[in-house]
Amino acid sequence: MRVSAKADYAVRAAAELAAAQSEEAPVKGERLAEAQDIPLQFLEHILLELKHHGIVRARRGAKGGYWLARPADEVTVAEIVRAVEGPIAHVQSTPPEDIEYRGNSKHLQEVWIAVRASLRSVLEQVTLADLVSGELPSVVSDLASSKDAWVAR
């Protein structure tokens, strides 16, 4: 139940691309790496994955760089996380709806399904545009505005 460095980096880089979308020129990998303090060569691999998933595009050579394949308000955080981490909330590497529970754990399936649904309700609502503007959907800001949400446990 943790977020990998890769996913974190991917979202941060994508946020930079979202912010640069108005510039009308591609953003170099090096600039992204510096802006978000991400190891350049590692970032390049991540951007390549995002490209393969149709989230970003790229051009090589001088004046080359990366840009978002779609408007920033049409790209969700969920999409980016899935692109680099794979499916969300799998149990033992299989989707919760495919697992058969027996005996007294029969209803555990519904719990894992609910876990996945609640993750989706956050990650699928936040777009890159929300992220750079700071105007997060109410689902998110409500959750994050509780004092309790900020304390470790």
Added chain:
Amino acid sequence: MRVSAKADYAVRAAAELAAAQSEEAPVKGERLAEAQDIPLQFLEHILLELKHHGIVRARRGAKGGYWLARPADEVTVAEIVRAVEGPIAHVQSTPPEDIEYRGNSKHLQEVWIAVRASLRSVLEQVTLADLVSGELPSVVSDLASSKDAWVAR
């Protein structure tokens, strides 16, 4: 963003213990392993961790076995997951409230905080008693009752 085999096993074993709580006699590891189809020796390690976290108790020898340290309605799934997997929703192995984001990813922190909060809102609500009775809290059953929650994505 996945649930490990260990966490899944731990909750399932704990559910069996919860159901056996009325029996007034300890449950042997072997019976738990068979009931939930978990490799016995692996399960023993898991139960040991749960014991160290004060969730279960155990006695050795003939007539020995495991039992819950507290009533089943006072043990949440969140507690069990934390016992075997560590803190929920850490980013790069550090809690989201400790990370400093800069530039266009400044608001990503709130997103990860919201992710953690939404996970907590599910996992901290479900007790072992809920799990064996099948009467899950409304937060959970509402999420799990949506058709959409059951489809892969």
Added chain:
DNA sequence: GCACTCCTGACCAAGAAGGTCAGGAAAGTC
């Protein structure tokens, strides 16, 4: 004393995490 059951640490193979390195292939510039 003996059987039973948990307790504990060591070990192990495979895979993931988090990178680095080296070179190739487009694109633009002179």
Added chain:
DNA sequence: GACTTTCCTGACCTTCTTGGTCAGGAGTGC
């Protein structure tokens, strides 16, 4: 056409995690 720039790709590497197994020790009950 040569050169520079920047992305593209695969190979490699170290450390940690996952998902276990093995062997023996230590309480407990009869």
